[in-house]
Amino acid sequence: MTKKIPLCKPSINQKEFKKIKEVLKSSWLTHGPFNEEFEESFARYIGVKYALTINSCASALFASLKAQNITGEVIIPSFTFVATANAVITAGAVPVFADIDYLTGNTSIKHIKPLINSRTEAIIPVHFAGQSCQMDGITNLANKYKLALIEDSAEAIGATFRNKKTGSFGTGCFSFFPTKNMTTGEGGMITSNDAALIHKIKVLISHGIDKTQNKKFIWQRDAIMPGWNLRMSGILAGIGIEQLKKINKLNELRVKHSEYLTKRLDASLLETPTTGSNSSHVYQMYTIKVKQEIRDELVASLNREGVGASVHFSPPVHKQKLFKKFQKNKLPNTERLSSSIITLPMYPDLTKKDLDIIADKTNKLIKKIYGKI
Known part of the structure; x- marks a missing residue:
């Protein structure tokens, strides 16, 4: 297994x-x-x-x-x-x-x-x-x-x-x-x-x-x-x-792992994280964006392949039953991101082997799913 x-x-x-x-x-x-x-x-x-x-x-x-x-x-x-x-x-x-x-x-x-x-x-x-x-x-x-x-x-x-x-x-x-x-x-x-x-x-x-x-x-x-x-x-x-x-060391490792993933993931298939101007990123999560039509299948496939991917956040709060009544304005970026984002594994104790597996399986599975469409 x-x-x-x-x-x-x-x-x-x-x-x-x-x-x-x-x-x-x-x-x-x-x-x-x-x-x-x-x-x-x-x-x-x-x-x-x-x-x-x-x-x-x-x-x-x-x-x-x-x-x-x-x-x-x-x-x-x-x-x-x-x-x-x-x-x-x-x-x-x-x-x-x-x-x-x-x-x-x-x-x-x-x-x-x-x-x-x-x-x-x-x-x-x-x-x-x-x-x-x-x-x-x-x-x-x-x-x-x-x-x-x-x-x-x-x-x-x-x-x-x-x-x-x-x-x-x-x-x-x-x-x-x-x-x-x-x-x-x-x-x-x-x-x-x-x-x-x-x-x-x-x-x-x-x-x-x-x-x-x-x-x-x-x-x-x-x-x-x-x-x-x-x-x-x-x-x-x-x-x-x-x-x-040890928070500084833990954050340094998250940044190092994230930079490695960004280099290893195929930018022609997905979008890697963007850091805003004058901001530092400590990568509590490492998120990518893919086309909406493949997102759900890719998350399920990654988990079957042993990569614990997830989604943060879907549905967005304004789409949840309790909060629908509070929505008064359109939120196009929220709905677009919520439908395309994927969270990949990220924590300080990841090894290079782990990171290679995450990147390789993500690249491979996206190509495979696109081939079926």
Whole structure:
């Protein structure tokens, strides 16, 4: 039986196991000193003043909206994972879907600006597959119209625009799911330079209890607002501490592997990834584009041949049952990309042999399918 190359695989070694043991021995299994260490290190890495651990990027997006009392319209791309849109409606706001640039999969100022009106309260750009949106124009828009800027940086840990990391332009929301550039299993992080915002989010995700308030007795817990329990455990924070130490190396390997695949894939048969100007790409995913009529068959054929290909994202959010009612404008680039994109395996531990297999089988199968048409 052919060994299957998975779509993704986390890079875990003995350092993470050792840290988990350290956390367990410490008895700090919930939020505590390991979370604080992880938060401080992550804030330094992103280049912001504050970072706050949370149980997922979806929760980070939700909490960021709730803490800023966003209940009006929020502009987001439809070309994203459904968690982005779910966060908007569960926070009590209304999603407005923006189109994207076909080459990068990222939304941009030309797609966002026409959607801004008196009901708009926030913009959530999604940094797709490992590269930043063109953030200068988006940031200027948010400032001009006094809109909250919340970055969905789930797929772009370490990506930069003009040498500034994603998650440092507005309120950053990160994911540490196993498919991402670093992992804690489940988990996320919020980044910001706004101390008051971070404090409010911390209260919201801790049952609405403000532990900084004066109290007569140490055991007193006084809820000051409705809240949830969305905290990250100390065990996962410990894993994050070790993962963050090697994030630069992990991203370097992703870039190296992606550059090799781009050279080995036949450009006459497909389109390889495009990096926008002034952006760095950290390849959380390696995506290609093919003709729509062969896409589904190619993904199925690659999987039969042992290459764990997938599609991100199809259907786009505005085509999903829950969100169809929110679509008000045409999204031609979103629908075109959603019908032509394929995600090939990408993770740091891929070998040259793995990469050759991915490239050779992709080239071969495209030719074979075209021969049948």
